[in-house]
Each structure stands twice: as structure tokens, then as C-alpha cells.
Amino acid sequence: MRNPTKVSIEGLNCPVPLTHRERIVTGHGSGGKMMQELIAKTFTSQWQNPMLNAGNDGSVISARGYARLVVSTDAHVVSPLFFPGGDIGALAVCGTVNDVAVMGAKPLYLTASFILEEGLEISTLERVVESMRAKAEEAGVQIVAGDTKVVEKGLADGLYISTTGIGLLADRCHINGWEAKPGDAVLISGTLGDHGIAVLSARGALGLETELASDVAPLNEMIADMMAVSKNIHVMRDPTRGGLATSLNEIAKQSKVGIVLEEGSIPIKPAVESASELLGFDPLYIANEGKLVAIVAEDEAEEVLQVMRSHKYGKEAARIGRVATEPQGRVLMKTLIGSHRMVDMLMGEMLPRIC
Amino acid sequence: MRNPTKVSIEGLNCPVPLTHRERIVTGHGSGGKMMQELIAKTFTSQWQNPMLNAGNDGSVISARGYARLVVSTDAHVVSPLFFPGGDIGALAVCGTVNDVAVMGAKPLYLTASFILEEGLEISTLERVVESMRAKAEEAGVQIVAGDTKVVEKGLADGLYISTTGIGLLADRCHINGWEAKPGDAVLISGTLGDHGIAVLSARGALGLETELASDVAPLNEMIADMMAVSKNIHVMRDPTRGGLATSLNEIAKQSKVGIVLEEGSIPIKPAVESASELLGFDPLYIANEGKLVAIVAEDEAEEVLQVMRSHKYGKEAARIGRVATEPQGRVLMKTLIGSHRMVDMLMGEMLPRIC
Numbered sequence: 001m002r003n004p005t006k007v008s009i010e011g012l013n014c015p016v017p018l019t020h021r022e023r024i025v026t027g028h029g030s031g032g033k034m035m036q037e038l039i040a041k042t043f044t045s046q047w048q049n050p051m052l053n054a055g056n057d058g059s060v061i062s063a064r065g066y067a068r069l070v071v072s073t074d075a076h077v078v079s080p081l082f083f084p085g086g087d088i089g090a091l092a093v094c095g096t097v098n099d100v101a102v103m104g105a106k107p108l109y110l111t112a113s114f115i116l117e118e119g120l121e122i123s124t125l126e127r128v129v130e131s132m133r134a135k136a137e138e139a140g141v142q143i144v145a146g147d148t149k150v151v152e153k154g155l156a157d158g159l160y161i162s163t164t165g166i167g168l169l170a171d172r173c174h175i176n177g178w179e180a181k182p183g184d185a186v187l188i189s190g191t192l193g194d195h196g197i198a199v200l201s202a203r204g205a206l207g208l209e210t211e212l213a214s215d216v217a218p219l220n221e222m223i224a225d226m227m228a229v230s231k232n233i234h235v236m237r238d239p240t241r242g243g244l245a246t247s248l249n250e251i252a253k254q255s256k257v258g259i260v261l262e263e264g265s266i267p268i269k270p271a272v273e274s275a276s277e278l279l280g281f282d283p284l285y286i287a288n289e290g291k292l293v294a295i296v297a298e299d300e301a302e303e304v305l306q307v308m309r310s311h312k313y314g315k316e317a318a319r320i321g322r323v324a325t326e327p328q329g330r331v332l333m334k335t336l337i338g339s340h341r342m343v344d345m346l347m348g349e350m351l352p353r354i355c
Numbered sequence: 356m357r358n359p360t361k362v363s364i365e366g367l368n369c370p371v372p373l374t375h376r377e378r379i380v381t382g383h384g385s386g387g388k389m390m391q392e393l394i395a396k397t398f399t400s401q402w403q404n405p406m407l408n409a410g411n412d413g414s415v416i417s418a419r420g421y422a423r424l425v426v427s428t429d430a431h432v433v434s435p436l437f438f439p440g441g442d443i444g445a446l447a448v449c450g451t452v453n454d455v456a457v458m459g460a461k462p463l464y465l466t467a468s469f470i471l472e473e474g475l476e477i478s479t480l481e482r483v484v485e486s487m488r489a490k491a492e493e494a495g496v497q498i499v500a501g502d503t504k505v506v507e508k509g510l511a512d513g514l515y516i517s518t519t520g521i522g523l524l525a526d527r528c529h530i531n532g533w534e535a536k537p538g539d540a541v542l543i544s545g546t547l548g549d550h551g552i553a554v555l556s557a558r559g560a561l562g563l564e565t566e567l568a569s570d571v572a573p574l575n576e577m578i579a580d581m582m583a584v585s586k587n588i589h590v591m592r593d594p595t596r597g598g599l600a601t602s603l604n605e606i607a608k609q610s611k612v613g614i615v616l617e618e619g620s621i622p623i624k625p626a627v628e629s630a631s632e633l634l635g636f637d638p639l640y641i642a643n644e645g646k647l648v649a650i651v652a653e654d655e656a657e658e659v660l661q662v663m664r665s666h667k668y669g670k671e672a673a674r675i676g677r678v679a680t681e682p683q684g685r686v687l688m689k690t691l692i693g694s695h696r697m698v699d700m701l702m703g704e705m706l707p708r709i710c
Contacts, residue, residue, distance in 0.1 A: 122379065150383050154509060
């Protein structure tokens, strides 16, 4: 339910067979339009509240005048459990840490609930738990509550992990999906698509082998450094399922602005580029697990970019576009050959079980 | 990971085949000793922190001198999804609300993450979501963040739900598993085993049909009323997986006391009694989802009991025993015929996928 109701579903311009509206299909887990339709229709219509309706990566909560907290939750079902550069445990920690951090909060606590398949080797579980420990330690968060359930053989794919993150939000912080303003710069912290292609290559199913590693990483330290130099970071988001294209479409709709990208400025590794061409994918839609898109006031963008580049997870950070008044609610790309094309939100499912 | 490390595993007196230590078996999801062994060995050894180590239903967290919050998480994998008196959605809300409330906190917020099986009827999901809304409304909590993932057909049993609850803890509150004191009264809010037998009957697999409904309910209002009349409620717990026997063993170990039960005073519905006899179960080990065990200073126990009885979820509340110095870390039952027997923690799995 990342980015729930504020993303309108009127843009649903791809015909969806009737059965897709009656039964769950893989596209409902895509991070794109079908998921958002499901969420708007089935969940937020029932659970109406200003926090869910805000449509951000996490919700700001506060208890009777106490601290403002950010809370975010994610289920993790990646297949395979281990892949170059990471595993389901690393994803479960970093994904939720990042969702809290992009709201501008300092992640403090995580909870973790496990659904284990009967027959899972305990040594496998131990590797995952150790990986979670390492990433939690790096991110400076504590895992404070957990749960384990076991289901029969065949009823889970090894294990699934749901994590919930809680972070503390400074009073002055108003980073939000609806804060993008015409004139702002659009920054990305590094290359796109590494995670998705690394997981695909680990599946081996596509005859695809690369040296590519997932980018899975906790971004909260880099984000804190960025926020220390600029009070005018308007929006941050980690472009996971649905990729950069989907995140930017969400922001364009939330902020009622247009976002114009420069194709030539978007960093993509040659290995991702060639794998994508081979497979017919567009790297703009491929999931990242250690990347940040930031929309920053133009006069502070350069300084923020330098901070990103000084950080180990932002070495290849780049300015990739700007916020405009038009096309409102849409994302436009100036291509390398000088033409323009619309970059729509992901529809259906491109890469199931990528996170 | 309810009640993690403080429960020692030295009492593991039932031989466990070696493979059970190498692979996940259903017993690892039991709520009993095998689960606790797994948690101690695999999770808390890695994730060491005072909050996890405390061994309660939830963790007390606080952010730099701000409010004390309680956070708790649970995965829900019940089969079937719908059963007399409730469904997986009701469980997912009430289970987590209750885990927060038994720590003495006022539950405020929930997050929910869904793992959906491809092919699940959306109308089924809608029923579950509506049930969650109704229970959240009754409990006075808001669902503030969520996530949905989809896995292939066969890789989940319809749907699984993980919920995390966040509640506010009053400064004066020190309800904890280690606070039971010799002389305290042991109170239970009503009949035992209703949930487990209701789910079994819904499975139909055992040729068992009863009119029995699950007791699934949010207990936070009753708990708040109890806390309003007594500052000396020392321990509260909701005896879910593993049943009353397991909850009391946990408390006896945490508090280093003995707990002595009076068999004749334990409320059990005739339908549960007879189904249990038929199936060879002991209702003390059967899961409840709307029951509370409270350990209260003797001189305030009667008043607390009256408050419980005045509440719709505590009409059949009863005093069922007392805390003693011996047998330390164990639970003893005075049987109807006047003899004594040890009531051990649940070992292995009695009823898989009950919650």
C-alpha cells in the first residue's frame, strides 16, 4: 500500500480483462497501476483516514501532542531468497528503513514477522536473520518485536518476511509527495535497475548471467546528510517496485505538476542496459532497492547533489530532470534524439516477486 | 517472536528428533517450546536488544525522551480464512490490538501487510478488509500504512496478513511478565479454547460440527477499564497459540514464581470440553483470541474481576488460581479429585495454522 489513494486511477488507460478485476493476478503486486487500483478500491475505501490517504511511503503519526513518528510496512516475497548483492533479509530491513527515511524521519525501530515454510532449512533462516542483523546495524535501527508462523510445505516459497519501521520526524520536516514545485531539480542517487536485473539473473531462468549485484542498501545516513545541508528537499522516494517511472508519476499526480526527464542524463549500467534490451524491459520500470529520487529547490540542488556523490551509496548521483507546470500529473522524457515521449506508470506486472 | 528470550529453554524435556533442529517443522509455529527454542537460537541471539530480550507480548520503545510506545507484530496464516465468529482479518486486527493492550498501552495505530495468492477472489479480500475495518473501528485504532504483494498460485493459502500495532503507554504503567508476585490472584476473562475448536470445526476435517464461535475480540476497552480501578495489575497476557498453559508457564519463568491453578475454577464451555475429549486435546493448550489472563494483587483482585464481568468480553471471568513461591518457574494444577499435576508448556504443534 505504498503511495495509496492520492494516486488517481483515472489514468488507467490500458484495458484490463474483467477477470483481473475479480481475482488477484500477479499484476496486483506490481507496484504500478493495477496495484493502485486494487488498493484504492479495496483497502483505502474501507480504511479511510488522513494518514493512509496522504499517499506517501509511510504515515506520519503522533500521539496526543507527542513526537511525530513515521511508520511504514512492507511484505517481502522475493524469489530466489538469495541473489547477487543481497537476500530477502537485507531487502526486508533496507526496504522499510528507506521507506521511513524518505519521509525525512530518522528510522529507529523495526518489527519483523516471518512466515516459514515447513521443511525450510534452519541454516537458511539463520543466514537471513544474520543478514537482517548486519543491515539493521548499518542503518542504526533496532529490531524490537517479531513473530514466526509456520505453514505447510508448498504454502510458502521458503519464507516471507513483513517488516514495519518506526522513525522520528523532526518538527521542521515537511517532505511529502505533494511538495514538488515547478522549477525544482530532480536528482537520482545512482544507476537504475541493478536490483531487478540482479534478481532475474539469480533466477537463471532467462539464460541470463551477469556480474551485476543488487543495490540493496539502507539510505538513511545519506538522506540525513542531505537534509543537513538543505531545508528545501521537497520530495524523496525510493523507486522500488514499478521503478523510477512509477515513483515520478506518483509524485507528479500528488503535486499536480509535470516532470520532465532528460534521457541522456539518467545513469544506467551497461549490463542493465543490455540485459533490458535483450529482455524487452525499460530500466525506468525496473525495481531498485538502494536508490533515492529527490526533488529539491533549484538553488540548493547542486549542494545536495554533491552530498549524495560524497556518500558510498550516491557516487553516481545525477541531475536527471526538472519539475514543470506541464504536463500536469504526467512525466515527459526528452529523448536522446531530441523528441519527447510520455513516461507512463507501470501497468500490470513486469517482474513478479522482485522484492 | 512473542515472549522471546526470557523464557529459558532448559525445560526442553521432550526429545526432539535431530531433523527438527535442522529444518522447519510445524512445531516451530506452535507458540510452545519448539518455537521458543527456534526464537532463542535463531533470532534473539542475533538481534540482541533489551526490548526484544524483555520477553513480553510487545516492546516498549521511546524516542529520545518522548512518549513511551508499545509496538507488537504478528503474522496471521489461519486456515480456513473464515470460521464461525471471525476470519483472518478479525484475527489480524484483534491479535495485535490485544498484544499491545496487555502491555498496558492504549492501542492507537496499526499497519497491515498482505501476501495475496494469485487467483484469490477479490470479493474474498474485500470481506477480509471490511472485517478489519469493523474490528479496528471497535478497538478505536487506525490502520495507517499497508502493503500488498502477490505470489503465484499455490504459494500462499489465499492470503496471509501481518499486522503491527503501536500504542501509547502511560508513565505510571509497569505491567510486565516479570511482575507476578507470590500471593497475587490469577484471573481469566472467560472460557478457554473457543477459538481453536471453532477453527477446527470450520475445517470440517475432523467430522466435528459445533455451534461454537471463535472468541476473537479486541480487549483494549476492558483492559482500560480494569486499569482504571487498579494500579496493581502486575501481568496481563492474551493466551493465544499454546493456550493458557503456555502463557502461565512463560510468566512463571519470567517472574521466577510458581503458579497454582484450581482445575474446578477454570471456565470451559461444554462444547469445548467434549470436542477436546473427542480429539484428545487439553483446553489449557488451545488458542484463544479474545481472552485475557491477568495477575493482580490479591487485595484488588475482586474489584478487577467485577470490572471484567461487567464487560461484554468478560462476562464469564473467573479467579482460577494464585501465584506462589513454589514450584519456581512452573505451573501446578490442583485437580478436581484433589491431586496435583504439573502443567507444562506446549511442546511441538497441536493445532497448526490456528491464527
